[in-house]
Amino acid sequence: MRCFNHSDREAVGTCKSCSKGLCGDCAADLEHGLACRGKHEQNVADLNAMVLRASRVQATTRGARYVAPAFTAFLGVMFVGYGYFKEGLSGFLLPLGVGFLVYSTAVFIANRRAYGRQSRNDA
Numbered sequence: 001m002r003c004f005n006h007s008d009r010e011a012v013g014t015c016k017s018c019s020k021g022l023c024g025d026c027a028a029d030l031e032h033g034l035a036c037r038g039k040h041e042q043n044v045a046d047l048n049a050m051v052l053r054a055s056r057v058q059a060t061t062r063g064a065r066y067v068a069p070a071f072t073a074f075l076g077v078m079f080v081g082y083g084y085f086k087e088g089l090s091g092f093l094l095p096l097g098v099g100f101l102v103y104s105t106a107v108f109i110a111n112r113r114a115y116g117r118q119s120r121n122d123a
């Protein structure tokens with residue numbers, strides 16, 4: 001690949017902002033990506049900062065991945081128990097509780113898949 005600005009030079013990489021090929025003179029190395037010198041440096045720096053913030057948020061929420069499924073499972077158990085003992089099998093609370101239990105299981109599985117992929121990528 002050739003430099004976008006200097007067709008006689010080989011590109012050392014591409015700009016993280018515009019994806020144009022850049023030679024050593026045109027590229028600004030911003031640790032986690034190259035940028036067009038003087039043109040896209042701030043944009044690439046902002047992108048790098050955004051990725052860093054997102055990874056920090058992801059790391060802090062990893063411990064809370066089971067809070068929502070546990071809470072909805074608790075509500076499901078409460079509705080099923082109360083509905084069964086107060087209304088029997090014909091009441092509304094029993095199916096509502098089962099719905100909460102199904103939902104909590106789906107959220108638990110989705111979180112396991114999402115965070116499972118994340119922890120494998122971290123390793």
